[in-house]
Amino acid sequence: MREGASVVIAARDAAMLDNVRAELAALAKAGQHVVARPCDVSKPDAVLDLVESSVEAFPALDILVNSAGIYGPKGAIEDTDWSAWVRAIEIDLFGAVLLSRAIVPHLKQRGYGKIIQLSGGGATTPMPRLSAYATAKAGVVRFSESLALELADHHVDVNCIAPGALNTRMLDEILEAGPDVVGAEFYQRSLKQKDSGGAGLAKGAALAVFLGSRDSDGITGRLLSAVWDPWQDLAAHKDELAKTDIYTLRRITAKERGKDWE
Secondary structure (H helix, E strand, C coil), X not given: CCCCCCEEEEECCHHHHHHHHHHHHCCCCCCCCEEEEECCCXXXXXXXXXXXXXXXXXXXXXXXXXXXXXXXXXXXXXXXXXXXXXXXXXXXXXXXXXXXXXXXXXXXXXXXXXXXXECCHHHCCCCCCCXXXXXXXXXXXXXXXXXXXXXXXXXXXXXXXXXXXXXXXXXXXXXXXXXXXXXXXXXXHHHHHHHHCCCCCHHHHHXXXXXXXHHHCCXXXXXXXXXXXXXXXXXXXXXXXXXXXXXXXXXXXXXXXXXXCC
């Protein structure tokens, strides 16, 4: 709201959603509006209804931020509940795909737009005992890279954000599960994160604002870390960035690690 946008927010919990709507509305300036729509992003019909109603409310809608996510089942793959594993994929991966798929025709018609996906460390780092989450997040990045190429001629940029370690309800779930379920190393890191406060929300939010702005036009198909990458200066390197695989998922070859195996 502080950047001047009108917004539609969506979540499954209608009561919590209404509370957030009220908080945002209190920040709104003249001409800004906040709309709240309950939605399960894993349900195709619900997603279509959300996008259609959002476009009706804001015909100039040009930014989508996909941030819905859960850890899903925790523990060794053979011990996890399969339906819960699939459910995590439905929310974390299918939700991002469904919302993007639903809004793409509108953005193509406008000839401009921004799609911003929240991916996180699960996209680039193996996460034993949280395999559904890691699998989904890696899938979100590869989907976004693919979609970015599909939409390049329509001037729609698609990027992913790694916001850093955030102290949310998901962290509480890890601490509640305990080291025997999530692994001693990850549990200890989570304890330290809880004590330190984590990365905080501000950096990730600032990166989302940048990727939703005209300043980032042409930056697409990238996974950017809000904490570690110099994204504030990327606008000055757009042409150079477009010619490289920097900030993308890729395979490391033996030669790149000094091994003559080929």
